[in-house]
Amino acid sequence: MIRLLIADDSALMRKLLEGIFAAEGDFDIRTARDGNEALELVRTFDPQVVTLDVQMPGMDGLTCLSRIMIEAPRPVVMISSLTADGAEATLEAIELGAVDFIAKPGGAVSLEIDRLRPLLVEKVRAASSARIRRTLRLTERVRHQMSGSGLASRPPASRALSPSSAKTTKAAMKRGSAVPPGLVLVGTSTGGPAALDTVLPQLPADFPWPVLVAQHLPASFTGPFARRLDRECHLDVVEVNKPMPLRPGTIYIGKGDADVMVAPRVSGVIAMPVPAKASYVWHPSVERMVASALDHLEASRLVGVMMTGMGNDGAEAMKRLRMTGGRTIAEAESSAIVWGMPGELVKNGGAEKVRPLEDIAETIIEMVNSCAAD
Template sequence: MIKLLIADDSALMRKLLQDIFVAEGDFDIRLARNGAEALDLVRSFDPQVITLDVQMPDMDGLTCLSQIMIEMPRPVVMVSSLTAEGAEETLEAIELGAVDFVAKPSGAVSLEIDRLRPVLVEKVRAASKARIRRTLRLTERVRHQMRSAVTARVRPKPARRRPVSGAGKPKQKPGPSALPGLVLIGSSTGGPAALDAVLPSLPGDFPWPVLVAQHLPASFTGPFARRLNSECQLSVVEVGNPMPLQAGTIYIARGDADVVVAARATGIIAMPAPARASYLWHPSVERMVLSALECIDAERMLGVMLTGMGNDGAAAMKKLSEGGGRTIAEAESTAVVWGMPGELVKNGGAGLVRPVDDIAEAIVELVGAHASH
C-alpha cells in the first residue's frame, strides 16, 4: 500500500481526491484540512507522498511545504491553479522541493475531476518513488525562502554558484554571427529544480545557444523564464514567437505547445508550434530534437536529458548520438524520476551519464572540445 496524505481546505476537493485514490485499491489515505493538520499527520502517519493545496487557511501550502522539507523531507505534489499567481506560487514550491504539481480544475470541480484523474494518479504514483534532491541543499533554500517572506515577499537575488568556467562576464547581447552549435535540453518531473542546478552554472561567455523543452503549462513558462533570467549569467527568454538562435541566450519553450528549430534565410530560428496529438508531452522534447536534426548537423549539437517521467525525447536523442552528436543523461542517483534519462541510457543513446551537479561542467567541456577542433 502507498501511504498518501491529501491536504486541501475544500471538503469537496478532499472527497473527490480521496475517491480517486480509494478506487485505485492500493492507497492508504489520510486527509488534512490545512497545513497545520498536514504537519501533524506527516509526523504521525508518515506518508510516502503528499498532495498539498497551495492556498489553505491558518497555514498555507508553501509554509507547510517549507516545514516538511526542513523536518521530514518527502515527495510532495502541489495542487494549484493555472493563474499567474498560481504559477508563481507553484514555482516557489518547486524551488522548495516539491517534485511535481497538478493543475486544479478551472470549472465545476465535480465535472472536471474525471479529466484530472489519470494525470493525478500517474503523477502521485511517480512521486511516491521520487528522490528528494539532497544535493540541492533544501534546508538552505527553505530558510532563504522564509527570510524572503519576512520582507514583504520581495525576492532578493540569491548568491549563485561560481560558473564552472569562463570569465564570468555579464550578460552579453546576442550577436548576428552564424550559429556555431546548439545545446538541446529536455526535462519533465523534477526538471525546474534540475534546470536551476544546471543553467546558472553556465558561464556568461558560453558560445552556443541553449534551447530547453520543459513540460509545463503555458501560464508557467513565462514566469519560469523570468526567474531563471534573474539567476543566470546568460539571458533567458520564453519562445513566444520566432526568434533567431544566438549565443548568449537560453530559450525556454512555451508551455502547452511545442518548439521547433527551422532554417531561414537570416539563420537558424526557434519558434513555437501548435502541440501535435502524435506527441504525448508538451513542449515535446522529441519534436524539438527531430526538428533541429533537419537543419543542423548532428555533430554541432549536444543533447541533454534531465529528470522526467516517461520517455519523451529518448529516441530522438539516440538519433542525434548516432549522427555524431554528443549526449548527456542525468544519473539515476540524482534524478527525481529516472524515466526520460533512463530511457536514453537503456537505448544506448547516452554518451555520458552524470549527476545533475556535474552536468553544467560536462556541457562546457564538450562544447569547448568541439570548438577546439
C-alpha cells in the same frame, strides 16, 4: 499500499481526490484541511507522498512545505491554480523541494476532475517513488523563506570556457551570425525546474552556443519560469512565445502547452512555438524539438541533455542525435528525482555520458569546447 496524504481546504476537492485514489485500490489515504493538520499527519501517518494545496487558511501550502522539507523530507505534489499568482507560488514550491504539481481544475470541478484523473494518478504514483535529494542550497532556501529574508544567493558560475572559445562578450556574440555555431538541447519533465535551476546558472556569460529547453509545463507557467531563471543565470533567458533567432548568450524555454521547434529562415535558424501535436504525449515535446534540430543543423554541432522526468519523451531522437555524430548527456540515476527519461536514453544506448546533476554543466562546457576545437 502507498500511503497518501491529501491536504486541501476544500471539502469537495478532498472528497474528489480521495475518491480517485481510493478507486485505484492500492492507496492508504488520509486527508487534512490545512497546513497544521497536514504537519501532524506527516508525523503520525508518515505518508510516502503528500498532495498539498497552495492556498489554505492558517498555515498555507508553501509554509507547510517548508516545514515538511526541514522536519521530514518526502515527495510533495502541489495542487495549484493556473493563474499567474498560482504559477509563481508553484515555482517557489518547486525551489523549496516539491517534486511536481497538479493544475487545479477550473470551472465545474467535479466534471474536470474526471478528465484529469489519469494524469493525477500517474503524477502521484511517480512522486511516491521519487528520490528526494538535498539539492544545492535547499536548506538555506527553506530557512530563508521561513524567516522572510528571501532566497539564498547563487553559487558561482562553472569554470569559464577556454580562451579560444571565449573571445567576445555576450553582447558581441549576439551581434554575430544568425546561424549559431552549435546548439544545446535540454529535455526534462518531473523535477525538471529544480534541475534546470541547478544546471543553467552554472553556464558562464561567454557560453558560445544558444540553449533550447523543452520542459513539460503548462502555458501559464513557462513565462514566469523563464523570468525567474533570467534573474539567476549569467545568460539571458526567454520564453519562446514567437519565432526567435537562435543566438549565443541566450537560453530559450519552450512555451507550455505547445511544442518548440528549430526552423530555417533566410536570416538564419530560429526557434519557434508550434501547436502541440496529438501524437506526442507531453508538451513541449523533447522528441519533436530534437528531431527538428537534426533536420536543420549538423549533428556534430548539437549537444543533447536529458534530465529528470517520467516517461521516455526524447529518448529516440537523442539516440539518433548520438548515432549521427552528436554528443549526449543523461542525468545519473543517483541524482535524478525520476529516472524515467534519462534512464530510457541510457537503456537504448543513446547516452554518451551519464553524469550526476552537479556535474552536468561542466560536462556541457567540456563538450562545447571540444566541438569548438574541431
